[in-house]
Amino acid sequence: MKIDLTNIPSEGKKADFRLTPDWWRPDPDEDRIVGLEGPLSAWIKIYPAGKKIVVEGFLSTRLLLRCDRCLEPYSWDLSTDFRIYLSISPFKGELEVELSEDDLDLDFIDGNLLDPDQIIKEQIILNVPVKTLCTRECKGLCPICGCNLNMTRCSCSLRDKKSFH
Ligand SMILES: [Zn+2]
Ligand SMILES: [Zn+2]
Known part of the structure; x- marks a missing residue:
């Protein structure tokens, strides 16, 4: 389900997610992450703030990570909130919003549509430790x-x- 950014009411839009482990598609660039060990619950709220759009959210799940040293998978709990600011560039026409964000590659934006799945995926990747260890x-x-x-x-x-x- 994608969210149309040209049509956000001033009070915002909120969406809840409950994803099953098969939602995660293994990513060859992220081999630290084997997959989800349990369901993932998340919510995302999107609201306008001046010339910006704020994407706020929370996610919680149990991941299966691969240990850097022994290469065995191990469980790792993740609960995190996040906030992303999107700048709105001058309107092109009436409905088209141009978004920019310096720090992020905007994989989760497609035209005027925001893809919550992709935001959740990126937040998982951002939060996984660079050095994964099953135990110290x-x-x-x-x-x-x-x-x-x-x-x-x-x-x-x-x-x-x-x-x-
Ligand atoms: Zn040996
Ligand atoms: Zn290990």
């Missing part, structure tokens, strides 16, 4: 045999492991 103590993979050192102890010698680095 994650031992990672053995650099020699590749086994997961959190689960097994391999027979590769410590000396060999060190010299590998």
